Amino acid sequence: MSAVTSSVRSISDLALIAGVSVSTVSRALTGKGTLNQTTRDRIRAIAAEHGFRLNVAAQNLRLGRTGSIGVLFPLGHEKAQALSDPFFSTMLGYLADALTERGYDLLLSRITPETEMWLDDFVRSGRTDGIILIGQSNQGAAINRLAAHYRQMVVWGAYSPENCYTTVGSDNFAGGALAAHRLLHRGAKRLAWFGHANAPEFAARQAGFLSALPDAVRRDTTVVPMHITPEGSRASARAYFAAGHRPDGIFAASDVGAISVMAAAHEFGIAVPHDMAVIGFDDIMLARLSNPPLTTIRQDIEGGARMLVELLLRRMAGGETQSVQFAPQLIIRETA
Amino acid sequence: MSAVTSSVRSISDLALIAGVSVSTVSRALTGKGTLNQTTRDRIRAIAAEHGFRLNVAAQNLRLGRTGSIGVLFPLGHEKAQALSDPFFSTMLGYLADALTERGYDLLLSRITPETEMWLDDFVRSGRTDGIILIGQSNQGAAINRLAAHYRQMVVWGAYSPENCYTTVGSDNFAGGALAAHRLLHRGAKRLAWFGHANAPEFAARQAGFLSALPDAVRRDTTVVPMHITPEGSRASARAYFAAGHRPDGIFAASDVGAISVMAAAHEFGIAVPHDMAVIGFDDIMLARLSNPPLTTIRQDIEGGARMLVELLLRRMAGGETQSVQFAPQLIIRETA
DNA sequence: CTGTTAGCGCCTTCAA
DNA sequence: TTGAAGGCGCTAACAG
Numbered sequence: 001m002s003a004v005t006s007s008v009r010s011i012s013d014l015a016l017i018a019g020v021s022v023s024t025v026s027r028a029l030t031g032k033g034t035l036n037q038t039t040r041d042r043i044r045a046i047a048a049e050h051g052f053r054l055n056v057a058a059q060n061l062r063l064g065r066t067g068s069i070g071v072l073f074p075l076g077h078e079k080a081q082a083l084s085d086p087f088f089s090t091m092l093g094y095l096a097d098a099l100t101e102r103g104y105d106l107l108l109s110r111i112t113p114e115t116e117m118w119l120d121d122f123v124r125s126g127r128t129d130g131i132i133l134i135g136q137s138n139q140g141a142a143i144n145r146l147a148a149h150y151r152q153m154v155v156w157g158a159y160s161p162e163n164c165y166t167t168v169g170s171d172n173f174a175g176g177a178l179a180a181h182r183l184l185h186r187g188a189k190r191l192a193w194f195g196h197a198n199a200p201e202f203a204a205r206q207a208g209f210l211s212a213l214p215d216a217v218r219r220d221t222t223v224v225p226m227h228i229t230p231e232g233s234r235a236s237a238r239a240y241f242a243a244g245h246r247p248d249g250i251f252a253a254s255d256v257g258a259i260s261v262m263a264a265a266h267e268f269g270i271a272v273p274h275d276m277a278v279i280g281f282d283d284i285m286l287a288r289l290s291n292p293p294l295t296t297i298r299q300d301i302e303g304g305a306r307m308l309v310e311l312l313l314r315r316m317a318g319g320e321t322q323s324v325q326f327a328p329q330l331i332i333r334e335t336a
Numbered sequence: 337m338s339a340v341t342s343s344v345r346s347i348s349d350l351a352l353i354a355g356v357s358v359s360t361v362s363r364a365l366t367g368k369g370t371l372n373q374t375t376r377d378r379i380r381a382i383a384a385e386h387g388f389r390l391n392v393a394a395q396n397l398r399l400g401r402t403g404s405i406g407v408l409f410p411l412g413h414e415k416a417q418a419l420s421d422p423f424f425s426t427m428l429g430y431l432a433d434a435l436t437e438r439g440y441d442l443l444l445s446r447i448t449p450e451t452e453m454w455l456d457d458f459v460r461s462g463r464t465d466g467i468i469l470i471g472q473s474n475q476g477a478a479i480n481r482l483a484a485h486y487r488q489m490v491v492w493g494a495y496s497p498e499n500c501y502t503t504v505g506s507d508n509f510a511g512g513a514l515a516a517h518r519l520l521h522r523g524a525k526r527l528a529w530f531g532h533a534n535a536p537e538f539a540a541r542q543a544g545f546l547s548a549l550p551d552a553v554r555r556d557t558t559v560v561p562m563h564i565t566p567e568g569s570r571a572s573a574r575a576y577f578a579a580g581h582r583p584d585g586i587f588a589a590s591d592v593g594a595i596s597v598m599a600a601a602h603e604f605g606i607a608v609p610h611d612m613a614v615i616g617f618d619d620i621m622l623a624r625l626s627n628p629p630l631t632t633i634r635q636d637i638e639g640g641a642r643m644l645v646e647l648l649l650r651r652m653a654g655g656e657t658q659s660v661q662f663a664p665q666l667i668i669r670e671t672a
Numbered sequence: 673c674t675g676t677t678a679g680c681g682c683c684t685t686c687a688a
Numbered sequence: 689t690t691g692a693a694g695g696c697g698c699t700a701a702c703a704g
Contacts, residue, residue, distance in 0.1 A: 009681090010680090010681050010682080011681070011682065011683095012681080012682095020690080020691085021690070021691045021692075022681090022682080022683095022691090022692095023682095023683075023684075023690075023691065023692080023693095024689090024690060024691075026682065026683060026684085027683090027684095027689095027690085030682095030683080032683085032684090033683090033684080033689095034689065034690095035689070035690080036689060036690085039689080039690085051456065051460060052460070053457065053460040053461050053462070054461075054681085054682075055461075055462045055680095055681055055682070056461045056462055056463045057393065057396060057397050057402050057462060057463065057680095057681080057682095058397055058680070058681035058682045058683095058696095059681080059682055059683080060393060060682090060696095061393050061394055061397050061680090061681080061682075061696055061697070061698095062681075062682045062683050062684090062695085062696055063682085063683075063696085064696065066393055067463075068443065083425050083426070083428055083429035083432070084422070084425065084426050084429055084621055086420070086422055086425070086622075088425075089419050089420065089422070089424075089425030089428070090419070090420050092419055092425070092428075092444070093419035093420055093446070096419070096444050096445075096446045097446060100445070100446060105443050105444075105445070105463060106443070106444045106445075107404065107441050107442070107443060107444075108428070108432050108441075108442040108443075108444050109432070109436070109441070109442075110429070110432045110433060110436060120387070121389065124387060124388070124389040125389050125390075125391075125392045126389070126391045126392055126393060126697095127392050127393070127403075127441060230621050230622070230624075230625055234625070256622075256625075259622070259625050260625055262625075262627065263624075263625045263627065263629070266627055285420055285566050286566070286592075286595070286622055288566075288599070289566055289570070289592075289595050289596055289598075289599045290599075290626070290627065291598065291599065291602055291626065291627040293599070345697085346696090346697050346698080347697070347698065348697080348698095356674075356675085357674065357675045357676075358675090358676095358697090358698080358699090359674075359675065359676080359677095359698095359699075359700080360673090360674060360675075362698065362699060362700090363673095363674085363699095366698095366699080368699085368700090369673095369674095369699095369700085370673065370674095371673070371674080372673060372674085375673080375674085390697085390698075391696095391697050391698070393696095393697080393698095394680090394696070394697035394698045394699095395697080395698055395699080396680095396698090397680050397681070397682095397696090397697080397698075398679085398680050398697075398698045398699050398700090399680085399698085399699070400680065462681095
């Protein structure tokens with residue numbers, strides 16, 4: 001066992017002990033360059049004995065890199081916990097896995113877009129070699145502006161031909177349509193969409209949903225603005241039900257939103273799915289644990305995370321990339 | 337608007353343009369040292385014009401720091417998504433907030449404890465100025481060993497006088513007792529504990545729970561081993577109910593566990609709380625959205641996160657710290 | 673008030 | 689196969 005706090009703090013200390021030059025130590029420890037195998041083994045043994053490891057920060061400075069990737073959640077207007085939504089934390093977990101596998105650290109940042117330049121500022125501080133943005137929020141303009149001269153970025157979110165950056169995400173429009181068809185198939189006629197159109201992903205879900213409805217149904221469909229937090233979702237739903245609305249089919253922008261709506265419905269004695277069908281979006285782990293289990297539109301979070309990392313590294317290496325859209329999948333459980 | 341990719345890559349470039357020395361630029365931009373206000377403003381203007389920002393990595397190397405704090409989840413045996421549990425992700429979100437406020441970046445690491453030295457290796461690589469460990473898992477020995485000669489670490493988890501490191505956490509034993517009292521108060525007599533004792537937090541919850549039961553009740557109380565994942569929890573519960581067990585009171589190691597047990601109970605036609613009372617632990621956001629809303633033992637996650645950061649920074653500054661235990665709180669909803 | 677200089681810990685070309 | 693030297697971008701004495 002070796003001490004973490006040791007007198008050997010740099011390769012020059014080690015060089016002194018081993019009686020060789022710093023460059024020899026460097027070569028021995030990095031494995032780069034040519035070196036006598038005996039010398040290499042000897043130096044590595046000494047390093048291990050003293051518990052010495054190369055200083056990653058210095059190494060990176062010299063190599064002109066940082067070795068870490070920034071993962072940013074630009075949920076500006078939603079000052080509340082972005083990470084509290086299981087969708088985001090699940091994504092984060094998979095990103096951590098994928099980045100670790102590729103030898104990168106994950107720098108988590110929750111900078112709130114106060115100024116116009118928050119993204120540019122982050123990039124210019126040089127803290128990371130690349131950026132993964134989770135969700136565009138309402139920052140489309142800032143993102144596009146940055147993308148015009150910064151390549152090392154990929155974005156989880158909605159695809160648009162007008163974006164000059166690479167996105168990875170679900171086909172939200174198709175997902176919305178899937179939900180509409182399912183509700184219609186169940187015979188629902190008085191529908192409501194719970195969500196907001198601030199962020200493009202949600203706007204697309206809404207558009208896909210509405211566009212798949214027959215005109216007669218669409219005319220009677222309510223759009224209920226709902227925030228991303230469970231508290232906000234529940235409050236919106238409460239107010240909606242309290243006003244006397246009794247839809248027979250609901251499509252919510254997220255699973256957390258759907259579960260919140262169900263909780264509110266329960267307060268009003270509305271039985272799901274008997275009185276009202278509910279469909280969520282995401283298929284987070286808790287969707288199958290809800291009571292009743294939630295019918296939802298599934299997003300492939302793990303696949304998305306891997307794709308984000310893959311494409312980002314390709315861009316960092318100078319390659320070109322194209323946006324990717326995953327086909328969403330209807331998961332039928334009990335609520336619709 | 338200024339380009340992110342600019343020809344001005346270092347303070348020496350900027351010094352050249354401004355016609356001053358690098359140290360003057362450094363002083364102007366950092367605000368340290370004394371400098372003519374006019375010169376300072378002029379240099380800052382030029383920097384802004386060229387979109388220049390100090391390179392944080394180089395700055396940190398020079399200052400002998402990294403500017404980031406590592407947040408590690410040592411859930412070794414639970415190879416699955418540690419972050420998928422909302423408790424952890426909520427904690428992570430609050431940590432990100434607290435660290436950002438203090439000017440630190442958050443480096444997320446999910447290194448799985450494969451070797452004995454995983455923690456030492458991480459520390460010696462010098463990637464962070466300090467470490468926040470979330471949960472001890474079964475790594476108590478490794479943590480203690482590291483703590484013997486590494487100060488810059490705090491741990492979220494169970495307190496024990498034998499630990500030579502500072503912990504922040506709930507009084508899990510007291511929390512277990514709270515759950516027991518509540519179930520007894522409701523008249524429950526055939527109890528079960530769903531959880532495992534691999535990690536000390538959970539072991540303490542179990543011990544507190546069992547110790548608060550009268551002997552007669554305790555003898556009939558079942559301990560059902562349950563993994564941390566919802567799938568695992570649900571499978572355990574299913575097997576348990578399938579074997580014909582019909583307890584009238586359940587205490588689960590976590591809210592996710594409790595909700596999973598409720599989902600399984602539902603499959604067997606067991607009504608909560610009528611046939612069986614259920615109490616969880618954590619009070620994650622989804623506890624109040626479950627159907628019926630979950631009675632649980634609340635942990636102050638935000639307070640815990642702030643305390644962890646506070647204590648870590650104090651230790652990094654050379655100060656001494658003592659372990660902190662938060663008093664858990666019984667939140668009565670509908671399941672018990 | 674400002675410039676010069678010497679590193680932080682490491683990698684890499686160039687020589688030997 | 690190994691060593692010497694320069695420099696990644698920055699800060700902080702020490703001079704002037």
